[in-house]
Amino acid sequence: MSQMQNVERRLREMILGLEIGPGEKLTERWIEGRFGASRTPVRAALLRLETEGLVGRDGRGWTVSPINLAELEQIAVYREAVEVAALRLTCAHDERSALDVIEAMLDSCDENTRREEWHRVGMDFHIELARLSGNEFLFRAVRDAMTRLSRARWLEVRDEAALGRAWAEHRAILAATRLGDADEAARRLSAHIIGSRDRLVTSLANDRRGLRARGFAVVPA
């Protein structure tokens, strides 16, 4: 694997894992030293992470994108459009046995599972479901949206009750999809996405003070 992809992957992991706080300044030279790469791959990584929305330009410098409540609300609307469209396509397919694999992902999480795993599976559920649509653009849209939501979702994962509710909703969506009931599946998916957003934005607004204290920039809606 090339240096370029390595820097990109490792830097993305640090940002998504909150090892580098939202709003923090980044310098190309710091990344260079941190990962033992030269500026060429570092710049390539920053350019790609910029298109993913994980870093941005702050005047003449680089900044880890802050958590933006207004953005989270808009992403939910976007997700609703693309995920529902993808799900309807999947419902229209004849072959839906791949749903079993997704259900197994949900089953793999129990009380002994690490929070990181719940976090990952919660995203992969939506991403893999979108992949089943067979539409590359809907799939990428969902994957990119989940990437942008990833950091904020660490909050949701801390809430046991919210996780239980989310998993139940995931299962209900799968059940309706399995039956090919597109309308019911779409209704439940919409409700799930909007519900998640509301819980997320509420708890983020409440935790804002605490997050800022940890050095995490959170821009209000």
Place this chain on the structure above:
Amino acid sequence: MSQMQNVERRLREMILGLEIGPGEKLTERWIEGRFGASRTPVRAALLRLETEGLVGRDGRGWTVSPINLAELEQIAVYREAVEVAALRLTCAHDERSALDVIEAMLDSCDENTRREEWHRVGMDFHIELARLSGNEFLFRAVRDAMTRLSRARWLEVRDEAALGRAWAEHRAILAATRLGDADEAARRLSAHIIGSRDRLVTSLANDRRGLRARGFAVVPA
């Protein structure tokens, strides 16, 4: 304006304007010489154009993305999802006077207008309509989709009848939106997008031989 943005913009224009044919090989050194910039900004431009889908990697080298019929079909489905969602948001707004500006764009095209202008306005109609939704992600999705469609749409613009039909459909969509009739507007927009796709894919499939003769790579569905 920095070199980096210049190279990116000018190279994008050459690709979208078919001055560099779909499927053509690109070397960083050629671009370097062509635009009088060094490799650093050239590579930055290529990385960004790659995320826009205009160039891709062919083994170790760069290639102008071919026109891909399967991709065109998938984009139409994607567009339908995001544009309809955006339009419904706009219909739900109180303030819709901005629609006048869009209508004026359509009016600015008549029999004396250059084909390039029809081409541009035909895309901007959809982009500006999506912008009115106020949702940044839906807007960007539409803009990026139109960019990917841009080269293939040169064909549609050659067909006088297709243009007339498209403009009539655009006006009907605007009319329904103005009335706040979201369902009617959505129906008409869906029909327009899918209809455009069918006409486009058909004429592309027919012209494939001619396009290949001009050196344009066209990959079938």
Place this chain on the structure above:
DNA sequence: GATACCGAACTGGTATCCCAAAGTGGTATC
């Protein structure tokens, strides 16, 4: 002590070099 000013240090942007590997063309061999 406050402030205006100056320079050292650091920033991203750019140019340029080096490198390993993939490609290319010619040639010797059969």
Place this chain on the structure above:
DNA sequence: GATACCACTTTGGGATACCAGTTCGGTATC
């Protein structure tokens, strides 16, 4: 004439040197 092989060229990936603009600390001045 086909093919295997080798030297040379060209490629993108990486590293580094340099630049202009900005920032920021310290200092001289009042």
